[in-house]
Amino acid sequence: MAQILQKKDIQVIKNLKAQGKKIVLCHGVFDLVHPGHILHFEEAKKMGDILVVSITAAKYVRKGPGRPYFDDEMRMKFLSEIACIDYVMLSDGYTVDDIIETVEPDLYVKGQEYAKPEDDITGKIGEEVALVRAHGGEVAYTTGQVFSSTRLINKALPSLPPEVKEYMEDFHFRYSMDEIKAFTEKIQDKKVLVLGDAIIDEYIYSRIQGLMSKDTGYSARFYEKEQYLGGALAIARHVASFCENVTLMTVVGNEDGVHSRILDEMSGNMRVKLTISNQFPTIVKTKYVEANPKRAELNKLFAVNNLPDPMCIDEETMQKFKDVLLEKIKGYDLVILCDFGHGLVDEEVQAIVEHHANFLALNCQTNSSNYGKNIITKYHRANAFTLDQKELGLAFSDYRKSEDELLLQLSEHLQSGGFLTRGSSGAECVEGGKIKRCPALTLQVKDTIGAGDAFFSVASLYAAVGAPYEVAQFMGNIAGALASNIVGNKEAVEKVNVLKYASTLLNV
Template identity: 35%
Template sequence: MTDKKIFNIKNVGDIFTSLKSKGKKIVHCHGCFDLIHHGHIKHFEAAKKFGDVLVVTLTEDRYVNKGPDRPYFNHNIRAHNLAALEVVDYVAINYSPQAIPAINAIKPDFYVKGQDYKVSADDVSGGIILERDAARANGGDLVFTEEVQFSSSNLINQFFDNKDDKAKAFLTGIKNKYTYSHFTKLFDEISSKRVLIIGDIILDEYQFVKPIGKASKSPTITAIKGDSEIYAGGVLAVANHVADFVDEVILISTYGKNKEHEYWDLIQANLHDKVTFIPVHTPERPTVLKTRIVDQVFRHKLFEVIEIKDSHLAVKIEDELINKINEHIKTCDISLVADFGHGVITNRIIQVLQSSANYLAVNAQTNSANLGYNLLTKYDSCDYFSIDKGEAHLAVHDKYGDMVQIQSELNNATHAKISSITLGVNGTSVMTSDGNNIIVPIFNSDVVDTIGAGDAYLSITSLLAESNASKEEIAFVGNAVGAMAVKIIGNKSYIRRTDLLKYIKTLLA
């Protein structure tokens, strides 16, 4: 009986047209419905009173933007749970991030939402206005129920969450101190910023393979070549993350000609609309291309090949970069340096940035192509830095030292007002210039890919640091960003403001 209520969204049009021809009023509810509770049932009962037939659509798993550990139940289980309710007449899965396709297919007389959607400004996605317009365009209208409210996210956080005790304790403290609206206001404050971003472009190629065994005459893995994808990484990824949170991003970097391609079109096609890219062409120097050979099933990286020219920039190119930086640096609120140690950030450029930036945020990354040669300590003046634990140990030439002491030493060396050091599975340490720090645990241990997670953390926390957010706010938002970023393979997509706010709302539930 339950399964007979579940229909393909593409095939429901004729069903409801037929019901309408018989004088039936169609009522439509839409949502995630991850954990069915008393509030949902009261909402459905109240909604049914608007008409005769209640159809409930739910968002397919890929489009549930409530954080990296949601939905708790997959869409098939959620559909079955809804269909088991007597008050519900039809159920369909909506294969779209928005409810609009479902509304267009069903053409309800009444599209029903709970009272928490009455104030459209509270809907961070802005979707409720589009849903209202779609309902009216199809001859119906948007109406609201006034029933008691519960939260699936709150119930899952309390009883089903797999976060450790430290993370739960920290989040309880955040909930007691801050509201969701506090963070929306914080993001509104940074939205007017103009940001200059400088650093190395990296193209991340993922060549997927299917390992089939060892070669017969050598200790070599044999694999069948599969699909490949190229993602906009390095400073491109940083620019894309930042651009979804601010008014304007100015990106200055170099690009060149590689053995097989000149990737100009790919770079342009993968930049956020708010990014203005000011390039310097280096015909003798290729764009850095990192090709990772990846097991297509388990996503294990087998090895990596880098196309790079590891040499100094020509003085002419360096001069051109400096001229372009000087044209824009004074008009930007923040100058953000994504220094991957591949040659774009020279000592002369560092001096220009340190002397002219209104606010300087820095990352100096250690990777296999620059190990030991690209340390944070080449910057003796910045306002904020974000690096990882390994980079911190290298910067002070101390393999085993206490991280609190190391962070304090780096703050003094760079004259930073505030800093972040990411600690992997142990969370994040954020420290102010007076040596006070907070260590915040991770929110998600389910990792797809760590590539780009530190860049995402740097991107958003730099904006918060410039706006004088507290170390607690920076660590909370930064770890939320990190939890989202490790669920993205490579730099396939960037952190969106709407998605981050939805995740923050879930964490605060």
């Protein structure tokens, strides 16, 4: 029986190494150990004297919501019962770097499917090899038959909702992971401009204590406050994970620290062009939330914003913004316009974008501050559009028509394909007069705020490089599922996580 070893007890390995023992390291998620893993471990053990097997801690596994299927304790326990393994360790990171630096193996052994760095979705294998060699070790690859824990789990265990499993069994016969990776590589070189309202999302974490003793309002206890970059800022961060050339253009107020904070938190490969207004404030949307004691999803209690009435940015600031936009817009392959209806996109900005964008991805949002006043049909042209069910209903206000009929009507109006997000019912896409559906890929959520923006960001990118809209919808749905498990816009949806989740789902 193998010993489960903590990093603080690594002297045990060092002593064996000092005795001349050759230390071999294998690493993975090992969510469901199968015959391929056993053969891999046995072949690795024959390459040295002591076999150490490490697993990625659950919170760092990037295979989508609900993975790993088995927790850290169960996965380590199972591995510890395999005769050829001597020590089992837990890696606290997205990569195996912490284990390599701690164990300093003489040999780091991977399966043959990792022998070609170009096939690695994470792009980290080359870095792992370099780190092993920097610590005096070498890398080898086993030659046994390749199995897949992910495929076994998808087929044998209730890891996917039935409608998702059925959808993926059909989808994977028409589209492969290699095709998706090819579209992803095309995205990388696109020059993208993100336009839209900048928003700061503020979360006040609290707990309802009851009613006020002398009034009818709620009484709540404050715990903490956090702020995240939202609106166009969040969309630009999602896009920058996929593209090397991203520019964000927006308007913000002159509040202390806002400008520097945005520049500090945006990706290093992004150009940020902020037009500063001395009159219009940076938009802050404050949400009072309460942790749910029985599930991960946050309860939304109340929301407040600082939007001025009317929502009009001063003329001087708008003219500066329009001048820069008109000068630069033609130089971008793709313009992603996120119109939140908070004053940035007036008729003139709309005209500039519609007339000069080479490829226009459009999202025109309805919210409580602009309800019924920011309708997507004010636009006359797009190359791809995204909206939700409520926004589609407001677009034509025709209760006699079905949702599909309205979606087709909007597609004809904008002369483009597009996407309809449907919350827990998934999404629909329209292309060439045909509608295709994709179910919600997960019903495990923490916070749905920002999920639609993540869908819009990623689906637009794939549509812009010529991917079938069904593929773009699938990738957007993945981004939305991942974003719904991130509180607010605390983190961007990362390309590697989207690809890993796509690989998981296609492995049916």
